[in-house]
Amino acid sequence: MHVRLAFITLLALSALVELSLLVSGRRVLVHEIKVSPGEHYVVPEHGDLGASQQASLVCQYFTGRSIVVSVFWYSSNNVLGKDQCPFITTGA
Secondary structure (H helix, E strand, C coil): CHHHHHHHHHHHHHHHHHHHHHHHCEEEEEEEEEECCCCCCEECCCEEHHHCCCCEEEEEEECCCCEEEEEEEECCCCCCCECCCCCEEECC
């Protein structure tokens, strides 16, 4: 009985989170990867990120409906880029 209640509660909570993402236009980070110059990593609409002289940060976000990809310049000190992907962000 407790397992069923826990399952229903978890299901309702996940539906509420998904609905709030859809309505608010916010995105939640699900995966990030740093691509250094010389590495082969192709992102649609951005091409091969490893061909650049600057390291890149590839961030995958869940919107409540799909996964979207954002690409940022990588900078370990956050001056000319980001050192990590923002955990929650708004859609463009």
